[in-house]
Amino acid sequence: MKTVTILGATGSVGTSTLDLIEREPDRFSVRALTANCDVERLAAAARRTRAELAVVADESCLPALREALRGTDTDAAGGAQAVCDAARSGADLTVGAIVGCAGLRPVMAAVERGGTVVLANKEPLVSAGELVVNAARRFGATLLPADSEHNAIFQCFDPAQVKHVRRIILTASGGPFRDWSLERMRDVTPQQAVAHPNWTMGAKISVDSATMMNKGLELIEAARLFPVDPDRIEIIVHRQSLVHSLVEYADGSVLAQLGPADMRTPIAYCLAWPERMATPMAPLDLVAVGRLDFEAPDDQRFPALALARRALTAGGARPAILNAANEVAVAAFLAGKIGFLEIAAIVADTLDRYDPPAPETLDDVLAIDDEARTIAGERVEDCVT
Ligand code: NDP
Numbered sequence: 001m002k003t004v005t006i007l008g009a010t011g012s013v014g015t016s017t018l019d020l021i022e023r024e025p026d027r028f029s030v031r032a033l034t035a036n037c038d039v040e041r042l043a044a045a046a047r048r049t050r051a052e053l054a055v056v057a058d059e060s061c062l063p064a065l066r067e068a069l070r071g072t073d074t075d076a077a078g079g080a081q082a083v084c085d086a087a088r089s090g091a092d093l094t095v096g097a098i099v100g101c102a103g104l105r106p107v108m109a110a111v112e113r114g115g116t117v118v119l120a121n122k123e124p125l126v127s128a129g130e131l132v133v134n135a136a137r138r139f140g141a142t143l144l145p146a147d148s149e150h151n152a153i154f155q156c157f158d159p160a161q162v163k164h165v166r167r168i169i170l171t172a173s174g175g176p177f178r179d180w181s182l183e184r185m186r187d188v189t190p191q192q193a194v195a196h197p198n199w200t201m202g203a204k205i206s207v208d209s210a211t212m213m214n215k216g217l218e219l220i221e222a223a224r225l226f227p228v229d230p231d232r233i234e235i236i237v238h239r240q241s242l243v244h245s246l247v248e249y250a251d252g253s254v255l256a257q258l259g260p261a262d263m264r265t266p267i268a269y270c271l272a273w274p275e276r277m278a279t280p281m282a283p284l285d286l287v288a289v290g291r292l293d294f295e296a297p298d299d300q301r302f303p304a305l306a307l308a309r310r311a312l313t314a315g316g317a318r319p320a321i322l323n324a325a326n327e328v329a330v331a332a333f334l335a336g337k338i339g340f341l342e343i344a345a346i347v348a349d350t351l352d353r354y355d356p357p358a359p360e361t362l363d364d365v366l367a368i369d370d371e372a373r374t375i376a377g378e379r380v381e382d383c384v385t
Pocket of ligand 1: 010012057099123200263
C-alpha cells in the first residue's frame with residue numbers, strides 16, 4: 001500500500017490522479033489533498049478517498065471546508081503554509097499538480113522531505129529548476145516527471161548511456177491554431193484558446209499550448225531533468241499527440257514512447273513506478289490511426305518558442321522572468337484584458353525591461369518572480385488603457 005498526497009487535487013491532473021487511485025483502493029491510500037478554494041470538489045474527493053487531511057491554500061475558504069467535511073475523519077487546514085505542511089506529510093508519493101509558480105514552495109517542501117515527488121507542475125522547474133534538482137540530490141528525493149513528454153523521455157532515456165545520447169526530441173501538438181495565420185490569431189478568444197484539439201487540460205496550460213509557450217516551458221523543464229546540452233533538445237510538431245517524445249542515441253537508434261493523449265497513462269507510470277499498473281485506456285490501434293505526421297514548428301507565428309530557448313540559453317533569472325510574465329499575461333488574456341498575440345509580446349517586453357542577477361536561493365527566485373509580475377502587470381495595464 002502506497003500513501004499519496006496530491007497537491008492541486010481539484011484540477012485536471014489532480015482529478016486524473018484521483019481517478020487512478022480510486023480504481024485501486026488496495027494499492028493506494030490518500031494522506032492529504034490540497035486545492036486553492038474549490039471546497040466542493042476537494043471535500044467530495046476527501047470523502048470518497050477517506051483522506052486524512054484536506055487543505056485549501058486560500059485561508060478564507062477554510063470555514064466552508066470545515067463545514068463540508070463535517071461528520072468525516074478528515075482534518076481540515078488552510079493557508080499557504082498548510083499546503084507546504086501537507087507536502088511534507090510523509091506520504092510515499094507526493095503529486096505536484098498545482099498550476100503555476102504557486103506550486104514552487106510546496107514542491108520544494110516535498111523534495112526536502114526526501115520522498116518521491118511526481119511532478120506535473122512544470123512552472124517550478126522552469127523558475128527554479130536547478131534549485132529543485134539540486135535539492136532532490138541533496139535530500140535523496142526521487143523526481144518522477146508526469147508531464148507526458150518528460151515521462152516519455154524518462155521511459156526512453158538510459159542514464160548509463162548519457163554520453164551516447166545524441167538528441168532529445170520533444171513533440172508538440174501545435175495547439176488549436178497550428179494552421180492559423182498571425183492575422184487570424186489576433187482575434188482569438190479565450191474560449192477558442194482553451195479548446196485544445198487533443199488534450200483536456202486546465203485553462204492556463206491550454207492557453208500555453210495555444211501560444212506554444214507550453215513547449216518552451218517544457219524545453220526548459222527537459223534541460224533541468226535530463227543531463228543533455230540544451231542545443232541537443234529539439235521540438236517537432238506532431239499533430240496526433242500519440243508519440244509523446246523521443247530519445248536518439250549515437251548508433252542511430254531512436255526510442256519513442258507512444259500512448260493515448262490522456263494524462264492517466266504518464267501519471268499511472270509514476271504512481272506505479274518502478275512497476276506498472278493497468279489504466280482504463282483502450283489499446284492503441286495503430287492501424288486505425290493509419291499515419292503519424294511530423295513537421296517543424298513555426299517560430300514566426302509562435303514566438304514563445306524562441307523566447308523560451310533564449311531564456312534557457314541565457315540562464316540565470318531569465319527562465320523565472322519568462323515564466324512569471326507568462327503567468328500574468330495568460331491570466332490577463334483569460335480575463336479578456338489583452339489579445340492573444342499580446343501574451344508573447346508582454347513576455348518579451350518583461351524580459352527586455354528586467355535583468356536582475358542570477359538567483360541563488362528560493363527566496364531570490366520568488367523575489368524575481370514577484371518583480372517580473374509587477375512589470376508584466378504594468379504592461380497589461382498599458383494594453384487595457
Ligand atoms: P488546473 O487549473 O486544472 O488545476 C490547478 C490546481 O491547482 C487546482 O487544484 C487548483 O485549486 C490549484 N491551485 C490553483 N492556484 C493555487 C494556489 N495559489 N495555491 C495552491 N493551489 C492552487 O491545472 P492543471 O491540472 O491543468 O495543471 C496543473 C499543473 O500540471 C500545471 O503546472 C500544468 O502545466 C501541468 N500539466 C498539466 C497537464 C494537464 O493535462 N492538465 C499536462 C502536463 C502538465 P482550485 O481548484 O481550488 O482552484
